Amino acid sequence: xxxxxxxxxxxxxxxxxxxxxxxxxxxxxxxxxxxxxxxxxxxxxxxxxxxxxxxxxxxxxxxxxxxxxxxxxxxxxxxxxxxxxxxxxxxxxxxxxxxxxxxxxxxxxxxxxxxxxxxxxxxxxxxxxxxxxxxxxxxxxxxxxxxxxxxxxxxxxxxxxxxxxxxxxxxxxxxxxxxxxxxxxxxxxxxxxxxxxxxxxxxxxxxxxxxxxxxxxxxxxxxxxxxxxxxxxxxxxxxxxxxxxxxxxxxxxxxxxxxxxxxxxxxxxxxxxxxxxxxxxxxxxxxxxxxxxxxxxxxxxxxxxxxxxx
Amino acid sequence: xxxxxxxxxxxxxxxxxxxxxxxxxxxxxxxxxxxxxxxxxxxxxxxxxxxxxxxxxxxxxxxxxxxxxxxxxxxxxxxxxxxxxxxxxxxxxxxxxxxxxxxxxxxxxxxxxxxxxxxxxxxxxxxxxxxxxxxxxxxxxxxxxxxxxxxxxxxxxxxxxxxxxxxxxxxxxxxxxxxxxxxxxxxxxxxxxxxxxxxxxxxxxxxxxxxxxxxxxxxxxxxxxxxxxxxxxxxxxxxxxxxxxxxxxxxxxxxxxxxxxxxxxxxxxxxxxxxxxxxxxxxxxxxxxxxxxxxxxxxxxxxxxxxxxxxxxxxxxxxxxxxxxxxxx
Numbered sequence: 044x045x046x047x048x049x050x051x052x053x054x055x056x057x058x059x060x061x062x063x064x065x066x067x068x069x070x071x072x073x074x075x076x077x078x079x080x081x082x083x084x085x086x087x088x089x090x091x092x093x094x095x096x097x098x099x100x101x102x103x104x105x106x107x108x109x110x111x112x113x114x115x116x117x118x119x120x121x122x123x124x125x126x127x128x129x130x131x132x133x134x135x136x137x138x139x140x141x142x143x144x145x146x147x148x149x150x151x152x153x154x155x156x157x158x159x160x161x162x163x164x165x166x167x168x169x170x171x172x173x174x175x176x177x178x179x180x181x182x183x184x185x186x187x188x189x190x191x192x193x194x195x196x197x198x199x200x201x202x203x204x205x206x207x208x209x210x211x212x213x214x215x216x217x218x219x220x221x222x223x224x225x226x227x228x229x230x231x232x233x234x235x236x237x238x239x240x241x242x243x244x245x246x247x248x249x250x251x252x253x254x255x256x257x258x259x260x261x262x263x264x265x266x267x268x269x270x271x272x273x274x275x276x277x278x279x280x281x282x283x284x285x286x287x288x289x290x291x292x293x294x295x296x297x298x299x300x301x302x303x304x305x306x307x308x309x310x311x312x313x314x315x316x317x318x319x320x321x322x323x324x325x326x327x328x329x330x331x332x333x334x335x336x337x338x339x340x341x342x343x344x345x346x347x348x349x350x351x352x353x
Numbered sequence: 354x355x356x357x358x359x360x361x362x363x364x365x366x367x368x369x370x371x372x373x374x375x376x377x378x379x380x381x382x383x384x385x386x387x388x389x390x391x392x393x394x395x396x397x398x399x400x401x402x403x404x405x406x407x408x409x410x411x412x413x414x415x416x417x418x419x420x421x422x423x424x425x426x427x428x429x430x431x432x433x434x435x436x437x438x439x440x441x442x443x444x445x446x447x448x449x450x451x452x453x454x455x456x457x458x459x460x461x462x463x464x465x466x467x468x469x470x471x472x473x474x475x476x477x478x479x480x481x482x483x484x485x486x487x488x489x490x491x492x493x494x495x496x497x498x499x500x501x502x503x504x505x506x507x508x509x510x511x512x513x514x515x516x517x518x519x520x521x522x523x524x525x526x527x528x529x530x531x532x533x534x535x536x537x538x539x540x541x542x543x544x545x546x547x548x549x550x551x552x553x554x555x556x557x558x559x560x561x562x563x564x565x566x567x568x569x570x571x572x573x574x575x576x577x578x579x580x581x582x583x584x585x586x587x588x589x590x591x592x593x594x595x596x597x598x599x600x601x602x603x604x605x606x607x608x609x610x611x612x613x614x615x616x617x618x619x620x621x622x623x624x625x626x627x628x629x630x631x632x633x634x635x636x637x638x639x640x641x642x643x644x645x646x647x648x649x650x651x652x653x654x655x656x657x658x659x660x661x662x663x664x665x666x667x668x669x670x671x672x673x674x675x676x677x678x679x680x681x682x
Contacts, residue, residue, distance in 0.1 A: 123550070125546070125549075125550075144554075145549045145550065146549050146551075146552050146553055146554050146555065147552075149549070149550055149551060149552035150552040154550060154551070154552070155550050156550075157546070157547070157550070161544045161546060161547035161550075162547075163539075163540050163543035163544055163547060163548075164543055165539070165542075165543055166536070166539055166540060166543060170536055170539075170540075171540075173533070173536060174536055174537065174540050174548065174551055174553075175551050177552055179533045180533075181532045181533030181534060182533045182534050182536075182537055182553070183534065184529070184534050184561050184565075187528070187529055187532035187533060187534035187535070188525070188528055188529065188532070190528070190532065193532070193533060197533065233547075236551065237550075237551075239551075240551065240552060
């Protein structure tokens with residue numbers, strides 16, 4: 044773990060003052076890394092994502108939160124080229140990414156992890172890591188047949204992989220199959236593997252899901268560590284405690300739209316966010332209505348009588 | 354009395370026969386598809402048919418030299434792989450299996466149709482294309498070898514060529530699979546989305562793998578027809594499933610597995626069928642009233658049982674890594 048990161052007990056250094064003007068959904072950022080406009084995605088009659096305008100600040104940790112079915116993962120898939128939007132365009136570091144296939148997006152420096160961890164089970168942990176490195180000569184089929192052309196690069200990649208594995212405390216597992224890792228270790232492996240490509244933007248889809256509390260703290264530290272190394276992090280998460288703890292900026296989605304954004308504490312007290320999570324009538328009593336009850340009972344009685352007569 | 358010595362001798366012939374080599378090479382191609390990349394190709398028979406007919410037709414109809422005929426076969430198989438792969442490799446794995454099994458059958462039926470009889474020989478197939486290959490034989494006439502492996506100059510030449518090709522193909526596959534290229538295709542087998550998220554062009558790698566394994570199958574098809582004639586009935590789906598049997602027997606994601614699997618398969622098949630035929634002739638099966646025709650079919654039943662036992666008690670194959678099995682879902 045890097046010594047730049049504050050000790051785990053204290054609170055991390057937050058980036059502040061990233062927006063321009065008043066904080067409203069879609070507020071422009073001083074230094075955005077992703078700018079998305081009019082991105083929509085429908086599945087049949089369901090509009091999963093309908094984002095008018097959103098900007099993700101550079102070199103900060105942005106959390107994407109929202110209730111289940113809000114379209115967070117779909118939005119993630121769209122941004123990374125794993126799904127195609129119906130309309131809309133977005134740029135990553137000024138380059139338009141709409142219509143770019145997922146593997147090119149990754150090569151541009153925007154790597155992602157998955158909600159359901161995708162460890163490559165029957166590859167060793169080390170091979171999983173090595174696969175993450177970019178620009179490998181030996182990945183060309185014909186060059187692959189001439190090992191002296193790629194052996195040196197392979198050694199460099201292996202050294203880098205071992206260093207990263209040591210940081211993530213997986214180095215003792217390097218020769219084991221990834222399938223033998225625990226769920227939390229797989230999350231760590233997936234994140235470490237993503238880092239092999241020296242990304243600019245790391246997108247983590249629910250990095251904490253299914254991770255035991257003992258590992259949570261170390262995962263948090265790793266995410267904070269990414270920021271101190273100059274990377275930008277965008278993550279989807281349900282654990283509000285964690286969001287409050289590490290996020291510099293929070294974007295809230297509900298029913299496909301961005302309903303609120305801002306610094307964590309401000310967002311969590313925003314009425315729109317509370318509505319999104321609990322429904323806008325959460326403080327009204329939806330209990331039994333005696334008149335309605337009576338009517339229902341009468342209707343049922345009538346039905347039963349009609350049955351008896353026939 | 355059943356002549357066991359003769360059965361063993363006949364089985365011994367299969368140990369190094371060109372047919373064994375051809376099946377080994379076809380199974381190695383399938384190992385690249387199925388074992389390493391996770392492509393469920395059920396059309397390996399189609400690739401073999403392309404090799405056989407590509408070689409036969411270019412020699413007989415177009416009078417190409419041996420190298421020309423080989424190149425035509427390989428070229429045709431690359432085109433076939435592209436036709437199969439372009440529409441299906443973007444889809445889920447099951448689609449490739451449906452398309453390949455159908456495409457292989459379409460090929461066989463095209464080769465069988467009467468309309469093309471002048472070129473393909475229809476159901477009778479082709480023969481008389483071996484001259485070019487025999488002319489390349491540097492071995493002087495005579496009898497070579499010993500015991501069951503006594504052969505003439507052509508047979509020796511064919512065996513040398515066939516097994517040399519198998520060895521070269523094994524070395525090629527071995528080198529590829531220990532390289533970063535091999536790491537990518539094995540990653541694709543495990544989870545292609547994860548590999549895509551790491552910036553690899555998954556579609557391109559799957560296509561390369563499909564072509565490479567298909568070319569192996571095509572060359573196997575050429576070796577397969579050198580000791581016999583081209584008969585379209587040989588390229589039915591059973592051929593593909595024999596090759597799958599060999600692959601699973603040896604170990605799907607291994608290099609030597611397909612070779613050893615092929616040897617065991619053919620030696621076993623020869624021994625079992627030799628035994629059943631002789632035992633039937635000696636009257637051992639009179640009690641159950643088995644005819645010689647029925648006895649001929651029994652070999653596949655017995656081989657099937659033996660293979661089932663192998664797969665049940667050693668599911669990773671002979672060369673497979675036992676460790677892998679611990680994690681199979």
